[in-house]
Amino acid sequence: MAYCVRCGVELQKGLKYCPLCNTEVILPDEEGIDEGMRPFSDRIPRNVRPRVNLAPSRAFVFLATFIILIPLLITLIIDFTANRTITWSFYPITSLVLLWILIAYPSLLKGHTPFQVITMDILSIAVFLLSLDLYSGSFPQWSQYPALALLLLWIYIAAPFIFTWKRICLVIISWFSGTAAFLYALDKFTGGREWFFPLGLPILFLSGFAVMIVLLQAKASKNKPLLTGGTATFAFSVLILGIDIVCNLYVKGSFAVTWSPILAAVFIPASIFMFITEYRPELKAYLIKKFHL
Amino acid sequence: MAESSKNINTSTNKQDWYRLDNAALIYPSIQSDRITTMFRLSMTLKEKVDPKILQASLEEVIKWFPFYRVRLKKGFFWYYLEHNPALPRVERDVRYPMGRLHPNLGTRFLFRVRYWQSRIAVEFCHVLTDGTGGMTFLKALVYDYLKRKGKDPGDPGDIPVGVLPEEAAEDAYNRFYKNPLPLPDKGNKAFHVKGKLLLPGAIMITTGIIPLEAIIKAAKSYNVSLTAFLVAVYIDALQEIQDSLVEQNPKKRPIALQVPVNMRSIYPSKTLRNFSLFVMPEIDPRLGKYSFEEILQIVKETLVTETNEKAISKSLARNVGGQRNWIVRVLPLVFKKLLMPFLYTRMGENLCSGTLSNLGLVKLPEGMAEEVERIDFILGTNPINKTGCGVCGYHDKLVINFAGNTGEKSVERLFFTRLIKMGIPVKIEVNEEIKNEHLSLKYRRDN
Numbered sequence: 001m002a003y004c005v006r007c008g009v010e011l012q013k014g015l016k017y018c019p020l021c022n023t024e025v026i027l028p029d030e031e032g033i034d035e036g037m038r039p040f041s042d043r044i045p046r047n048v049r050p051r052v053n054l055a056p057s058r059a060f061v062f063l064a065t066f067i068i069l070i071p072l073l074i075t076l077i078i079d080f081t082a083n084r085t086i087t088w089s090f091y092p093i094t095s096l097v098l099l100w101i102l103i104a105y106p107s108l109l110k111g112h113t114p115f116q117v118i119t120m121d122i123l124s125i126a127v128f129l130l131s132l133d134l135y136s137g138s139f140p141q142w143s144q145y146p147a148l149a150l151l152l153l154w155i156y157i158a159a160p161f162i163f164t165w166k167r168i169c170l171v172i173i174s175w176f177s178g179t180a181a182f183l184y185a186l187d188k189f190t191g192g193r194e195w196f197f198p199l200g201l202p203i204l205f206l207s208g209f210a211v212m213i214v215l216l217q218a219k220a221s222k223n224k225p226l227l228t229g230g231t232a233t234f235a236f237s238v239l240i241l242g243i244d245i246v247c248n249l250y251v252k253g254s255f256a257v258t259w260s261p262i263l264a265a266v267f268i269p270a271s272i273f274m275f276i277t278e279y280r281p282e283l284k285a286y287l288i289k290k291f292h293l
Numbered sequence: 294m295a296e297s298s299k300n301i302n303t304s305t306n307k308q309d310w311y312r313l314d315n316a317a318l319i320y321p322s323i324q325s326d327r328i329t330t331m332f333r334l335s336m337t338l339k340e341k342v343d344p345k346i347l348q349a350s351l352e353e354v355i356k357w358f359p360f361y362r363v364r365l366k367k368g369f370f371w372y373y374l375e376h377n378p379a380l381p382r383v384e385r386d387v388r389y390p391m392g393r394l395h396p397n398l399g400t401r402f403l404f405r406v407r408y409w410q411s412r413i414a415v416e417f418c419h420v421l422t423d424g425t426g427g428m429t430f431l432k433a434l435v436y437d438y439l440k441r442k443g444k445d446p447g448d449p450g451d452i453p454v455g456v457l458p459e460e461a462a463e464d465a466y467n468r469f470y471k472n473p474l475p476l477p478d479k480g481n482k483a484f485h486v487k488g489k490l491l492l493p494g495a496i497m498i499t500t501g502i503i504p505l506e507a508i509i510k511a512a513k514s515y516n517v518s519l520t521a522f523l524v525a526v527y528i529d530a531l532q533e534i535q536d537s538l539v540e541q542n543p544k545k546r547p548i549a550l551q552v553p554v555n556m557r558s559i560y561p562s563k564t565l566r567n568f569s570l571f572v573m574p575e576i577d578p579r580l581g582k583y584s585f586e587e588i589l590q591i592v593k594e595t596l597v598t599e600t601n602e603k604a605i606s607k608s609l610a611r612n613v614g615g616q617r618n619w620i621v622r623v624l625p626l627v628f629k630k631l632l633m634p635f636l637y638t639r640m641g642e643n644l645c646s647g648t649l650s651n652l653g654l655v656k657l658p659e660g661m662a663e664e665v666e667r668i669d670f671i672l673g674t675n676p677i678n679k680t681g682c683g684v685c686g687y688h689d690k691l692v693i694n695f696a697g698n699t700g701e702k703s704v705e706r707l708f709f710t711r712l713i714k715m716g717i718p719v720k721i722e723v724n725e726e727i728k729n730e731h732l733s734l735k736y737r738r739d740n
Contacts, residue, residue: 007710019705019721
């Protein structure tokens with residue numbers, strides 16, 4: 001039996017400090033502790049989805065709903081009595097509805113994930129912009145660009161939520177495909193100058209490939225910044241060479257390199273230097289000694 | 294009950310829904326991660342618990358307590374309890390005790406049954422019942438469990454072994470309400486122990502195990518009841534804390550303890566839903582420092598003079614009168630919900646410095662008593678009164694459980710060291726040692 005020398009209480013087996021006064025237990029009684037003797041189990045963590053902390057209280061939403069409802073009804077009534085139909089009031093009304101969704105929606109979804117809230121917010125902004133464009137004349141005039149950009153933003157945000165960072169390859173593939181689709185759509189909407197297949201897609205593909213190589217390498221060899229840095233520098237050199245070639249093919253129609261060798265001449269030796277340093281411990285130690293901060 | 298005829302579901306001829314009793318009305322509106330409105334009762338057996346048998350027992354016993362087999366629903370004016378066709382599941386006792394019920398209250402039960410090693414614990418939301426009802430349920434559950442295990446728990450006595458009569462589900466507050474009566478005093482804002490709250494959900498349990506004989510002897514030497522003795526020790530400990538924080542007497546606040554009274558001992562009711570009210574022994578340190586004997590005298594007198602039918606009917610009249618007020622009744626639930634937390638703080642927690650609930654000496658049938666090692670009673674906490682004290686006697690031990698939501702244990706230390714100084718041996722147990730991680734954000738998500 002162990003006792004606290006300060007409080008005088010007898011202590012449960014295995015305690016190193018008195019829970020009442022934090023005094024160290026002089027002769028901790030550790031013999032014979034088994035699971036059944038302990039008053040409580042170890043806590044097993046529960047995987048709880050993070051809740052939306054930004055959500056305002058229900059009381060606030062209740063209030064906000066009424067505050068938004070009043071100007072909405074006023075504009076509606078004025079417009080309707082003057083014109084016998086809805087004309088200009090469409091703009092303030094849709095804006096107010098959007099405002100309500102952005103403010104109130106997270107609260108109505110208490111306990112739901114931020115991802116669901118972001119999805120709803122992005123979707124409602126896109127629908128709002130499209131509806132404005134649709135209502136103000138020939139469609140589509142301008143709204144397709146922000147709507148597409150929002151969609152792309154959603155893909156960027158959604159991919160890590162859906163696939164999680166553990167499956168980073170799938171995340172990057174989704175980002176890559178999303179960006180490709182966005183660029184293709186831009187190409188089509190801007191009059192079909194056909195720059196996507198000869199220029200956009202190859203550059204995108206090269207960039208995606210370079211990022212993927214670096215990430216996979218970084219994941220495979222953790223805590224080796226020199227190796228990752230070397231791979232990244234090398235991949236960047238290859239990328240700029242590729243971009244140079246693709247641009248020349250598109251503009252001049254010939255297979256040539258112009259400005260990229262100058263940059264490659266800087267980056268490729270740097271990457272080789274990093275690789276060598278990583279695999280030569282004595283060189284690494286020497287450099288650390290000479291250049292330590 | 295006049296209302297009960299309306300609540301009958303004609304197709305099944307069973308009571309389909311229940312009104313919340315008077316004490317329960319406030320709890321659904323104030324329930325949060327910090328105020329979980331839960332309390333916990335547990336029995337430690339001599340053998341390891343078999344979860345499959347426990348599950349079978351639970352599925353049987355819950356049928357005897359139809360008023361606990363419910364889920365909480367929102368009406369337009371009030372919450373109500375609706376029959377829950379699902380069956381509750383036992384769960385491993387591997388999380389903090391008395392955690393908040395699932396936010397999706399409308400589909401879940403308002404209690405949990407947990408097991409760990411040789412312990413069976415029930416955690417009730419106060420919406421359903423008070424300590425007496427909870428203990429009856431736990432006794433019935435363990436009795437049935439032991440029977441299924443092939444033991445002979447003996448003659449059940451007052452332990453339910455079949456479907457309970459309708460009177461067990463009555464709202465006794467309403468039955469014994471008298472109108473009009475003078476209202477009780479409004480009370481003053483009491484002293485509260487300060488401390489940085491742990492992240493929501495984390496609860497630190499400090500258990501003191503005391504030989505029953507020794508503590509009863511000590512109480513008898515002062516010629517007071519055990520409850521009065523413990524309340525006086527608690528108030529004395531709080532007085533010391535306030536004295537160390539506030540030097541000048543005029544700046545001190547009254548120290549009052551909420552002591553729940555089991556109204557079944559005052560009124561002839563067999564209800565197993567809430568039926569308790571509080572008395573509040575109080576000292577006013579602005580008048581000077583009280584000796585332990587003076588505190589004992591005040592507590593003893595308060596418990597005697599306030600715990601009788603006449604004195605307690607005043608509080609009953611105030612609480613039930615509020616519920617019966619027409620203006621309150623026609624106010625939609627959304628507005629009531631906004632008012633409830635304010636009432637809870639203003640009329641409840643602000644007026645007291647802590648709660649000490651004594652379930653008394655629990656008696657079990659002979660055969661059952663041979664299988665049960667220990668009984669624990671733990672009260673929930675809230676951000677104003679950061680420590681709750683549950684007391685329960687069984688066999689030759691008195692188990693005092695302090696539950697706290699801060700990393701500070703000064704109340705517990707002063708309380709138990711006072712007993713030690715009186716020559717009463719105390720053994721201390723804790724659910725876990727306080728570490729720095731209790732204050733990190735990660736902790737909140739993992740509890």
